[in-house]
Amino acid sequence: MERLKVILIDDETLIRKLLRMKIDWEALGMEVVTEFSSSKKALEEVQEWNPDIIITDICMPGIDGIEFSETCINLMPKVKIIILTGHDEFNYAMRSIKIGVSDYILKPIKAEVITQTLWKTREKIEKEKNYQVEYEKLAAQIEENLPLFQEGYLNQVLLEPVTSEVFSRKMKFYQVDIHPNAQEIQVALVEMNQVNKENIGNEEDQNEMILHMKARKLIEEFFSGDAYILFCRDGFGRIVIMSNNPDLPLNECLELLRKMLITRLKCYISIGVSCKKEDYSQISTAYKEAVEALNYKMVEGENCIIYYGDLATSTSYLSVEQEKIWKEIKIYVSAGRKEEAEKSVQRLWEHFIRDKYKSTQQTPHLLIEIISWCFNEAIKNDLPIQKQFSKKLCQVYEDPIEMVAFRDEILKYIGMLTTEIAAKDEKKNSSLVQGILNYMLQNLSSPELSMNQVADQFYISAGYLGRLLKKNTGKTYGEYLSEIRFQKAKDLLITTELKAYEIGEAIGICDPHYLSIWFKKMSGDSLSEFRRKGKVQKMKVY
Structure with missing residues (x-):
């Protein structure tokens, strides 16, 4: 002691x-x-x-x-x-x-x-x-595990947008230097692949891990003299480079980096690069652009650098009508409407089948764009099927595809993504609706329990709230509110000796005259008649 x-x-x-x-x-x-x-x-x-x-x-x-x-x-x-x-x-x-x-x-x-x-x-x-x-x-x-915390947080920011203020504060906490004045950010995604994959099983996995570790060390050494450069690994083991240095010519640096990595590691190096973004709140957008650019290595081949800005005209071969259909597909998928999405896919395929030669030439490009978009949507919605899209992207050029099979592939992956998004939305909406119904019950005594007021509490529009209730209860907001007020009023009349005005206050109807008219309309009896009948019925039960 x-x-x-x-x-x-x-x-x-x-x-x-x-x-x-x-x-x-x-x-x-x-x-x-x-x-x-x-x-x-x-x-x-x-x-x-x-x-x-x-x-x-x-x-x-x-x-x-x-x-x-x-x-x-x-x-x-x-x-x-x-x-x-x-x-x-x-x-x-x-x-x-x-x-x-x-x-x-x-x-x-x-x-x-x-x-x-x-x-x-x-x-x-x-x-x-x-x-x-x-x-x-x-x-x-x-302090000892700070690098791991830094890595974890940067991975989170790649997938979930944060405000610039929060990002700056977190970087200060994690002792990461960022530019004191500029918030400009650009993301590059580096993917390594072994030239020869003769080993199988654990040995191949071990070799890949060693390759990634060596590449990470070389990349950090390459940028060691440059300030405001951040590094992490994404969920697929690729190395993410985030440049917050407006004076650094990142594109030129990446070309030198690619050549150095190929020479030193004897492997394939592909790099996807985003456009420059104005502030930290766009890091997740920049990452998605880098992912989409990297996916186009299937077109460009291994050992290449693909800039997202250069992909802006990648769908220029689509006609105005085809572009319109593709936009419809995106909208339906994002809304979880599988049937409409599949119909639009069928319409797009019919447009392409009219020109067999042209469609055959453009099939891989369109398939890459669709699967790449599905992949990004899966990442954005944190869906487990994202790995399936990633695997499919690697196979697009390995296996030639006929036009009918092309349609089936699009239907398969569009349908898969739409189903997952719909299921996630359903679960989310179910929880939201339950929260709304509980809130209405708990605040039944408030005369201000309007649809707009409830919607504001849950940060949704009144129209969306009305549609949710209709879908889940079969009733409009006004109908559902009247029903729960009526049930509460009946319960209080039978189980308590509260006066009419007290019951009105308990259910949010403070005008006694209106309460009498409303209750008569709902039950067919006046308040006093209903209470008397309820007591008689209760006595018969006993």
């Missing part, structure tokens, strides 16, 4: 002697290191002694116990102070608690009371020290 240092302060010598003699300091694991007859003198030397506990009288000449305690706590925040006070000074002593005094003891002094107080104070000190030790351990672990 660690020995704690105690200082005694009292202008009466007898009190100090009694404290020394009556208390078994050794049993408490404490030692009285010094004592003072003056609080002024104590203040001059207290920091030199660095005590754990100070016992001081409240009334002393010059500086009283409370003033002394306040000054002492400011000098040594961890010290525990126990004040000795008489009954007539009790209210005065209570003020000491507000300034942080640990405890107080009433005179006349009793050894057992002081001993109990000192034990309690010791427990406080040990608890705080243990907490401090645990805190320091956790702080050390955080």
